[in-house]
Amino acid sequence: MPLYAAIADEIQDRIRLGRYTPGQKIPSIRSMAVEFGCNKLTVQKAFERLKRHGYLENIVGSGSYVRFSEKIGDAHPLYDFKTAYVSEAFFPYIQARDIFTDLFDREKSRALAPTPVAGDPDLLRVLGAHYRVPTKRMLIISGAQQGLDLTAKVFSANISEASLFEDPTYPGAISLFRPKHFVSLDGDGPDLGALDRSLTRRIKLFYTMPTVHNPTGIAYSLEKKESIARRAEKAPFYIVEDDYLSEYQDRPIPRFVDMIPQKTIYIKSLSPTTVPDIRLGFMVVPDGLYDKFLYAKYTSDIVSTGLLQKFVKAFIQSGGYDDYIHDIRDRIGRRKERLLGLLGACKDLVVPEPQQGYSLWVESRRSLDLAHVPWTPGEEFSFSPQYRSWFRIAFMNMDDAAFDKGLDHLRSLFARGSRPPKAG
């Protein structure tokens, strides 16, 4: 192996092991040349190889940085414990059909009439009542990801330096914000000491999933929420509250949007409670930011399709929405029990409890030597080396038949990993 390739491998290892993390500036060519005892041209060749392979990127006039990966989570393995969605197989599609038919019969071509940028006024009203949030600071978005995208647009200046994220966190938010600051999580929310240390920086946004955290499944305690709200009251940062799966949590507690609405950007996806294909959600933002968010929405895609908004409104009003949530909550409970039983029987796996939502965050105390895994590895949620031995098993994206076989598949994978291969 030529020297430049060996140096490239070493740098790649340091990235893999988290010594250099995405967004971080790596040492200069000059200092690397000193470290490796070679000339600068060799280091430059190594850097160029790493750029070609997407590990590094140049920022003109500044230096070389570790790149954020640009990966799309679109793989669908046979037994899919990766995708954190509820299978559309459970959705009452006959009711969906009837709602659409009825919409056209009743409203005729008006079913397809233009909708205001902020959203269908009837849907805003219905959601405001259902979720106990003020309608006048709400807007309908094309899913929670768009809520994050609009936030990234409104706070565009220097957002990477100005954002504080949980560690681990949702990869779709990392892709947008490319955050440089993270706070570690205990079982009831962030470590407050670490939070305070982070807040000495010029943080403008704290992105959090306090209700059902993805991927850890923890819920923030009321005490932690109150401490964070007190900090937000005094400090110049907003809380971006991604209210993920609150409908499926065990015991609801007050949200940030209830406690400190003037400093909370609240984002709610409607996909987990309707169907993943319906790309809708809503936001509630502080008064002073509302116009900026509305404008960001308008320049992004004008408005979210009104026909789908009318569908969701009718679905909620019919009672079908609550029935569906109830049904899915039961299914989550039954599947989680079976999965916890299976994982509990594998002696090298640790599953912290309690966990909310429809995935489980699992630590493996030994390395599983498997070429393909049907779950999501921990490194997709974190740049910290400590999470390399963790993974997330999402368990609602298969229908019942696939889930049954999927459990057998998991059992055999863990069994294969646990016994060292013996002759015969």
Add this chain to the structure above:
Amino acid sequence: MPLYAAIADEIQDRIRLGRYTPGQKIPSIRSMAVEFGCNKLTVQKAFERLKRHGYLENIVGSGSYVRFSEKIGDAHPLYDFKTAYVSEAFFPYIQARDIFTDLFDREKSRALAPTPVAGDPDLLRVLGAHYRVPTKRMLIISGAQQGLDLTAKVFSANISEASLFEDPTYPGAISLFRPKHFVSLDGDGPDLGALDRSLTRRIKLFYTMPTVHNPTGIAYSLEKKESIARRAEKAPFYIVEDDYLSEYQDRPIPRFVDMIPQKTIYIKSLSPTTVPDIRLGFMVVPDGLYDKFLYAKYTSDIVSTGLLQKFVKAFIQSGGYDDYIHDIRDRIGRRKERLLGLLGACKDLVVPEPQQGYSLWVESRRSLDLAHVPWTPGEEFSFSPQYRSWFRIAFMNMDDAAFDKGLDHLRSLFARGSRPPKAG
């Protein structure tokens, strides 16, 4: 009036008259103080007033700049000649209802199955055949505005300086790109001399609506397109081809995406050929940019709702799409004739011909002294003072009854404007 207010008024006038344009840095406080013969504190007070009222903005460490307006075109006057959409009243909603019903009956819950980020493979295939574009570099987007938004994301670095726009142009694109460079248009496309002068700058994107230009209604000639394609072949810029309303143009000619696909980012809205509420469109991008666009789409809103994609696919396959386009083309022809007759009878109005599409770009040779106008004033499409006397009349967003009354309303507005008020 205090001196600082008079200075603020003067600067506001200069912005209104196009002496200072959006994105432009205005002279420093020091030099303005010299110009107005006052102290710097007075000028600073004027600047602060203009910032409060949204005319100026500060860029830290650089100075004061004219702000881009953040206006949402969401007003719906009684007789709406502003909105450049086709009224949903013309859409075959019964066929729409039947397509949705059939989708659920045939595909059951799979009608709501997740869709790949790039779009429903069947819709991509059907669109590829219908629009004669390669499927493998296509992606489905949530409307043309999202196509522009993704382009702005992919070319984010320094986009304002690196974009060249037509003058006048579509305001929704100005909002996103905040371009600083413009090229004026003749009846058959841009002035090539002006284009060449602009291209000496570091232009990376040339945004154009060459088929049916908004707002002027011109179509580029084949010769102009060929000259521009030859320039794009050698220079480092991409053509962003917004293929607006080609279905309703008189005589189709080759598109940039046909002539120079490796340098063309092609954007096609499907709203004008289905219904404005259906927020769908597609893009065809050069090979080397495809992954970047796909990733930008994923981080923006994951994917456009698959159910709507299936609807459009079925609508095209049923033949309903072509029938609808045929019907709207006839309606456009009849309305345009009536409107041209009306405008031709007003002696101070000039309507350049021919104009494609479903709006007319009109010059008024005298100032119309009207408090409220039902059309879109020229300054929304241009920062150039010469277009202050122009306006765009879009004529397909009303149903037939409203359009008839709308014509009467226009007639009375122009009549009121033309005669100086006399006693009695």
